[in-house]
Amino acid sequence: MTPAREAKGKTLIAAHHDGQSALIPFLQYCQEEDGYVTPTALDDAATLTGLTRGEVESIASFYSLLFQRPIGKHVIQVCRTLACMLGGADELRAHARARLGVTDGGTTSDGVFTYEEVECLAACDKAPCLQHNLRYHYNVTPAEFDRLLEQWKNERPEAAMPAE
Amino acid sequence: MTPFEPVLTKGLGELDLADIDVYESRGGFGALRKALRDLTPDAVVSEVSASNLRGRGGAGFPTGKKWSFLPKDGRPRYLVCNCDEAEPGTFKDRMLLEKTPLQIIEGLLISAYAIQAKEIIMYIRGEFLEGYRVFKNALDAVRSRGYVGQKIAGSDFSIDILLHRGAGAYICGEETALLNSVEGKRGEPRLKPPFPANAGLYGMPTVVNNVETVALVPYIMTRGAKWFASIGPEKSPGPKIVSVSGHVQRPGNYEIPLGISMRELIDEYAGGLRPGRRVKAIQPGGGSSAAIFEEDLDTGYDYESLAAKRTMLGSGAVVVMDDTACLVRSSMTLVRFFEKESCGQCTPCREGGQWVHRLVARLEAGEGTDADLRVLNTINTTITGTNLCPLGDSIMPFLSSVLTRFPDEFAAHVKLARCPLSAGSSESAA
Ligand SMILES: Cc1cc2nc3c(=O)[nH]c(=O)nc-3n(C[C@H](O)[C@H](O)[C@H](O)COP(=O)(O)O)c2cc1C
Ligand code: SF4
Ligand code: FES
Numbered sequence: 001m002t003p004a005r006e007a008k009g010k011t012l013i014a015a016h017h018d019g020q021s022a023l024i025p026f027l028q029y030c031q032e033e034d035g036y037v038t039p040t041a042l043d044d045a046a047t048l049t050g051l052t053r054g055e056v057e058s059i060a061s062f063y064s065l066l067f068q069r070p071i072g073k074h075v076i077q078v079c080r081t082l083a084c085m086l087g088g089a090d091e092l093r094a095h096a097r098a099r100l101g102v103t104d105g106g107t108t109s110d111g112v113f114t115y116e117e118v119e120c121l122a123a124c125d126k127a128p129c130l131q132h133n134l135r136y137h138y139n140v141t142p143a144e145f146d147r148l149l150e151q152w153k154n155e156r157p158e159a160a161m162p163a164e
Numbered sequence: 165m166t167p168f169e170p171v172l173t174k175g176l177g178e179l180d181l182a183d184i185d186v187y188e189s190r191g192g193f194g195a196l197r198k199a200l201r202d203l204t205p206d207a208v209v210s211e212v213s214a215s216n217l218r219g220r221g222g223a224g225f226p227t228g229k230k231w232s233f234l235p236k237d238g239r240p241r242y243l244v245c246n247c248d249e250a251e252p253g254t255f256k257d258r259m260l261l262e263k264t265p266l267q268i269i270e271g272l273l274i275s276a277y278a279i280q281a282k283e284i285i286m287y288i289r290g291e292f293l294e295g296y297r298v299f300k301n302a303l304d305a306v307r308s309r310g311y312v313g314q315k316i317a318g319s320d321f322s323i324d325i326l327l328h329r330g331a332g333a334y335i336c337g338e339e340t341a342l343l344n345s346v347e348g349k350r351g352e353p354r355l356k357p358p359f360p361a362n363a364g365l366y367g368m369p370t371v372v373n374n375v376e377t378v379a380l381v382p383y384i385m386t387r388g389a390k391w392f393a394s395i396g397p398e399k400s401p402g403p404k405i406v407s408v409s410g411h412v413q414r415p416g417n418y419e420i421p422l423g424i425s426m427r428e429l430i431d432e433y434a435g436g437l438r439p440g441r442r443v444k445a446i447q448p449g450g451g452s453s454a455a456i457f458e459e460d461l462d463t464g465y466d467y468e469s470l471a472a473k474r475t476m477l478g479s480g481a482v483v484v485m486d487d488t489a490c491l492v493r494s495s496m497t498l499v500r501f502f503e504k505e506s507c508g509q510c511t512p513c514r515e516g517g518q519w520v521h522r523l524v525a526r527l528e529a530g531e532g533t534d535a536d537l538r539v540l541n542t543i544n545t546t547i548t549g550t551n552l553c554p555l556g557d558s559i560m561p562f563l564s565s566v567l568t569r570f571p572d573e574f575a576a577h578v579k580l581a582r583c584p585l586s587a588g589s590s591e592s593a594a
Contacts, residue, residue, distance in 0.1 A: 015326075017366060020348035024331050049348070062350040062507075064332030065290045081252045082451065083409035083483050085497045119334060119501050120451070121291060122255040124407065124483070125415035134293040162293060 001044045005030070009048040019049035023059060025163070027066055032163040036067040064118075065161060072107050072114040074152050075160045076100075078130040078140075081120040087127025088141070093117055095142040099149065113152075114160075133160050165432045168395070170419035171383045171403055172376070176263055182298055184305040187266040193311055195382035199274045200319040203385075208278035212381065214389035216401050221246055221337075221374030222450065222479045224400070224467050231279050233361040234369045240282040242365040244346065244372045245272055248289045248330055248337035252451030252501055253481030256405040256417050257375040261288065261295035264379070265302035269325070271378035273312065274385060276323050279371055284323060287342055290330040300327060334505040338553050339372040341507065352507045353553035376405060376480075396422035400467035404480055408434040411441065411486035420465065427461040430484060441486040445566055449478025451498050452558030454565035475561070490585045491570055492577050495563040496524040502559045513556030516547040520559060527574065530582040537574060540567060 001009075008029055012022040023045055030041035037060055045060075046053045060066045078096055080089050100108055100115050107114045123129040126138030130145075137148060179186050187193075199208055213228025234241060245268070249257035260268060276284050288296045303325055306312050314322045328346050330336055336345045340354035343365050364370020380402065384392050393401045404422050406429060409415045413435030420429060426446065430436060437443065445455040448465070454475040456463060463469050470477045485494060503517035523540060526532045544560045551557055567574055576584040 017347075021346065023348035024345070025329070028329065028331065059348065059350050062333060062352075063290070063330075066331050080497065081501055082447070082494060082497050083253055083415075085493070086410045086483070086485065086489060119504060120250060120252040120254075122249050122258040122289070124253050124255050124409035124481075125417070127409065127415075131291060134291060136294070 001047060005033075005044055006048070009044070013048065020051060023049050023051070023056065024063070024066075027060055028161070028163040031066060031161050032159045035073075035160070036069060036071050042068075067161070070107070070111070071160060072112045073157055073160055074112060074132060075114045075116070075134075076130060076132050077116045077118040077121075079119070079121045079123070079128060080117045081124075083120070083124030084128040087139075089128035092128045092130075092140055092142060092145060096145055099146065133157050134162065166421060166424050166428065168403070168421040172260065172264070172267070172379055172405060173417070173419040181264045182262075182266065182302055184266060184302070184309065191386070192266055193270055193309075193317070195385035196270050196273050196277075196311060197317050199277060199385050200317055200321055205278050205280050208274060208385070211389050212278065212384055215384045215392035216389075216399065217377065217380060217384065217392065218400055218402075218467065219374055220376035220380075220404065220480065222251065222452075224477065227373065227377055230361070230373075231275075231371060233359070234279055234371065235362060237369075240368050241279055242283055242285060242368055242370040243272065243276045243279060243281040244285045244287060244339075244342065244365060244370060245375060245378060246287060246337060246339065246342060246372055247292070247295075247375045248287055248334075248342060249292075249375070249479075250289060250334040250337055251479040251481060252498065253407060253409055253447060253483045254450055254479040255407045255409075256480060258289075258292055258295055259417050260375050260379055260405075261292060262298050265299045266306065267379045267382060268299075268375055269302060269306050269312070271381040272325065273316065273323065274381050275371070275373060275378050277321050281323060281371075284325040285328055285346055285365070286325055287328045287330060287336075287346060290332045296327070296329055303327070333507075334501075335507045335553075335555060338555065341553070342372065343370065350507070352509050353555075355552060396424075397464065397466045397468060400477070404465075406433075406465065407479075407481045408484070409482070410484040411437060411489065412484050413438060422466040423464045423469075425461065426456070426463050426465055426482075429465050429482065430461070434482075434484075437484070437486050441488070443484065444487045444489055445485045445491060445494070445569070447481070447483040447485075447562060449476040450481040451501055452476075452554065452561060453478050454561040455569070456565075457569055475565070488585065490528075490583050491566040491573055492524065492528045492583065495566060496521065496528050498562050499524050499559060502555060506555060510551040510553075510556050512547045512550040513552075513559070516543070516556070517559050520547070520563070524563070527577045528583070530577060530580070532578045534578060537578060540574070 016022040045056045104117045217227045218224040333351045336351040338353045341351040345351040360370040418433040443458045499521045503521045506513045508514045548557045
C-alpha cells in the first residue's frame with residue numbers, strides 16, 4: 001500500500017466507528033483516485049479493515065456505484081423507471097445506445113464513455129433525465145443528448161465518481 | 165384550493181434557504197433553542213406524539229411512538245436520518261437536501277435531543293453528489309455557529325453529525341439494510357425482530373427517520389402539536405410534500421395539507437392533464453403502490469383514505485398515466501425495477517422478480533401467450549407475503565391492480581401480437 005493511501009485509510013477509520021464502517025468510504029476514495037475499484041484497492045481495503053479479500057469483494061459488488069472494472073472518464077447514467085419512461089426515456093435510451101455504439105453497461109471502444117441504464121434518480125418531474133458523472137441533466141431529448149455529448153467530448157471532467 | 169400555509173417549502177425559489185444568515189433571519193434555530201432551554205427530552209417526545217406526526221419515509225409509523233419505544237437501559241443511542249430516497253416517483257427528499265439543508269439539521273438536532281442520542285448519522289444516497297456537498301457546507305456553517313458539537317447553544321447537550329454517502333442500492337433505503345450499509349456491510353435487510361429500537365446500529369438502540377419527518381419537527385416545536393394536528397384528517401395530519409410526475413402539465417413537488425382529494429392535487433396543484441386527455445391510472449404512493457383509477461379521483465390524499473382503496477400513500481409519490489400510456493409497458497418498467505433492486509436473500513423476490521419481468525416483457529413485445537396471461541393472474545399469491553422485507557411484496561401490487569382493471573389491454577397484446585396503443589413500437593431493449 002502506498003503511504004498516502006494508508007494514511008487516508010487510517011484517517012477514515014478514525015472518523016468512523018470501526019474499520020469496516022470505513023470500508024465503503026475508503027473504496028469510494030480509491031475509485032476516485034484510480035478511476036475504478038482496482039484489485040490493488042481491494043487488497044489494500046482488506047489489509048486496512050482486517051476483512052478477508054473475499055469479504056471486501058462481496059461487499060463492493062453489492063453497490064452499483066462501485067465499479068470493479070475500468071470505466072470511462074465520462075459515466076452517463078440514463079434513468080429508465082416509470083416517470084421517465086412516460087416522458088420518453090425509451091426513445092432516449094435507444095438513441096444513446098446507437099450514438100455511443102454500446103449496450104447497457106458498455107464502454108465505448110476508445111474507453112472514454114461508459115453508458116448505463118439506471119433506476120429512478122429522484123428527478124421524475126424533469127423526465128427524461130440522466131446523470132453525467134453524478135451531475136443531473138433534465139428533460140433530455142435526443143437532440144439535447146447529442147449536444148451534451150459534444151460538450152463532454154471537449155471537457156476534462158474532475159472525476160467520474162467523485163468521493164467527496 | 166383548500167386554504168393552507170406551507171412550512172417546509174415556504175420561501176423556496178425566492179430565497180437561498182441553504183444560507184445560514186437567511187435561515188436565522190427567518191427564525192431558524194429558534195425551535196432548537198426553545199427545546200433545549202424550555203423542554204425536557206420527554207416533553208419533546210410528548211409534543212411530537214401529540215401532533216400525530218407519521219413518518220414520511222413510506223411506512224407512516226407514528227414518530228412519537230417510535231421514539232418512545234427506545235429502552236431506557238443506559239446504552240448509547242443513535243439517530244439515523246434516511247436520505248436514501250430512491251422509491252420510483254419520489255423526489256422530495258432530494259429537494260429538501262439541496263434547497264433546505266438547515267431545517268433538516270435543526271430537526272435532527274431536536275430529534276436527537278428528544279431521544280438523547282449519542283450521535284447522528286446522515287445517510288445520503290450515493291447519486292446525490294450535489295445534495296451531499298450542499299449539506300456538508302451547511303453543516304460546517306452550523307458547526308461554526310455552535311449549534312452542533314459540544315454544549316449546543318449554551319446548553320448541556322452535545323452531539324455531532326456524521327455524514328455517510330451511499331454507494332448505489334435502492335434497498336439501502338429499507339432501515340435495517342441502511343444500518344448494515346453504515347456498518348460497511350452488504351445492504352441486505354435484517355430479519356425483524358429485533359427492531360432497530362432495541363438492536364439497531366452496532367446493536368445499539370436506534371431510531372431511523374426520514375428527512376421530511378425530521379424537517380417537520382422544528383415547526384411542531386414552535387407552532388405546537390395542536391397546530392399540526394389541526395391540519396387534515398385526525399389520524400394522518402400535517403403538511404406533506406407530494407412529488408407529482410408523469411402525464412400532468414406541471415410536474416413537481418407540492419406541499420399540501422393531507423386529506424385533499426386526488427382531483428385537487430392533480431388538477432389544481434399539478435396543472436391537470438394535457439388537453440383532451442383522461443386519467444387512466446395513478447400510482448399514488450411510489451413504485452410499490454397499487455394503482456387507482458379515474459373513478460377514484462375523489463379519494464382523499466391521506467393514509468387512511470388510500471388504505472381504504474387497497475393502496476397506500478407510501479412515500480408521497482404520485483405518478484399519473486393518461487390514456488396514451490400502455491399499462492403493460494408501465495408494469496414492465498416497474499417489475500424490472502424490483503428485479504434489478506432485489507438484494508437476493510429471498511427466493512420469491514429474487515427469482516419471482518426475474519420470471520415476472522421476463523413474462524411481462526414477452527407480453528409487451530407481442531410475444532406473449534394465453535398461458536402467460538393465466539400465470540400472471542395466479543402469481544400474486546406466490547410472491548406477495550413470502551419475503552423478508554417489503555421489497556419482494558412490492559413486485560406485484562401495481563401489476564395486479566392494472567391487470568384486474570384493464571384485463572383487455574393485456575389480452576390484446578397477445579391477440580394482436582403487439583401493443584394496441586401504438587402501431588408496433590415495442591421495447592426491444594429490455
Ligand atoms: C425497499 C424499501 C425502501 C425504502 N426506502 C426508503 C427511503 O429511500 N427513504 C426513507 O426515508 N424510507 C425508506 N423506506 C422506509 C424505511 O424502512 C423506514 O420505514 C423509514 O426510513 C422510517 O422513517 P420515518 O418513520 O420517518 O418514515 C424504505 C423501505 C423499504 C422496504
Ligand atoms: S424481499 Fe427482496 S429485497 Fe427484501 S430481503 Fe428479500 S430478497 Fe432482499
Ligand atoms: S423515474 Fe426517472 S428520475 Fe424518477
